[in-house]
Amino acid sequence: LETLSHNEEIVTKLLEESDPDVAFLARVKMMQGHLNAAVAVVGKGDLAEARQHIIHPISEILPEIMKVLQERNLKDPTPMLNVVLDLLQDGATNEVQSALYDAIVEIAELEHSIDPSKMVINRIVADTAVLLLRTAVAEYAVAFKNGRIANIVEYHDGAAFVAEAAAVILDAKYEWSTRNPGAFSDLELSLKELQTAWPSEIPP
Numbered sequence: 750l751e752t753l754s755h756n757e758e759i760v761t762k763l764l765e766e767s768d769p770d771v772a773f774l775a776r777v778k779m780m781q782g783h784l785n786a787a788v789a790v791v792g793k794g795d796l797a798e799a800r801q802h803i804i805h806p807i808s809e810i811l812p813e814i815m816k817v818l819q820e821r822n823l824k825d826p827t828p829m830l831n832v833v834l835d836l837l838q839d840g841a842t843n844e845v846q847s848a849l850y851d852a853i854v855e856i857a858e859l860e861h862s863i864d865p866s867k868m869v870i871n872r873i874v875a876d877t878a879v880l881l882l883r884t885a886v887a888e889y890a891v892a893f894k895n896g897r898i899a900n901i902v903e904y905h906d907g908a909a910f911v912a913e914a915a916a917v918i919l920d921a922k923y924e925w926s927t928r929n930p931g932a933f934s935d936l937e938l939s940l941k942e943l944q945t946a947w948p949s950e951i952p953p
Contacts, residue, residue, distance in 0.1 A: 753890055756883050763880045769817075770863050771873045775880040776814050777859050778917065780806040780826070782881075782909030784853045787833075790905070791845050796837050799845070801902045803833050821862045826855050870928070874921050881914035882943070889946060908947035915940055 764772045787802035807830050818825055829852045836845045867873045888907035892900045918925070918940065926933040 753887070756886055760880060760883050760887065763876055763883075767876050768867070768873050770867055771876045771880060773814055773817050774860060774863060774873060774877045775884070776810050777856060778877070778881055778913040779884065779910060780810050780856050781853055782913045783810075783906065784849055784856070785912070786905045786909040788846065788849050788853075791837075791842060791849065794842070796840060796842070796845070798902055798905070800834060800837050802905070803830050803837070805902075805906070806830060818859070823859055823862055824855065826852060826859075829855055868921075870921050870925050874917060878914045878917045881910050881917065885910035885914065904947070908944075911940075911944055911947065915944070 763775075783802045783806045787799040790796075790798045790802070807827060811825075811827060815825070817823075829848070833845060833848045833852060836848055863873075885907040888903045888910060892898055892904035892907060894900075898904055918936065922933070925936070
């Protein structure tokens, strides 16, 4: 409990005290993670879980960045996400997959509103990766109860957020490894070890 509390404190600090684009980029990545998780479970035919991976961004993430979207004159992805929900309701699997990919592309475009000079490790990249990883740990903790999976949606959320953090880190691999090859090598090994906490889409 003490470790989880410390983790939550750091997440809160990153969200509230770091460059505002850290929170914005992390939340964009979280939405992408949710949608990628939805793609995976739709592929398995689990439309009920897929709905949760769409509802979470709409209800939990978008409200936190709506002001930024308005200030930057960015497109609100809510209507497209609602289209996905409607298709899920109809059970139109093929159409759902297509709509999900369109939504992922649309949400990824929100990142372009960030000043490119910030997209380096000594500006917002490292903090964004940390925020994603620590949020994944929180999702993982919520997924378990008495040592067993009690919430498969949160389990998949954690895996998706780790995947997004890994993508952020690997996008900066050249810069990071050039500055400190040894540290980046350790980072990659630690990231791979962390990913073993989610060995498969169906937990052991």
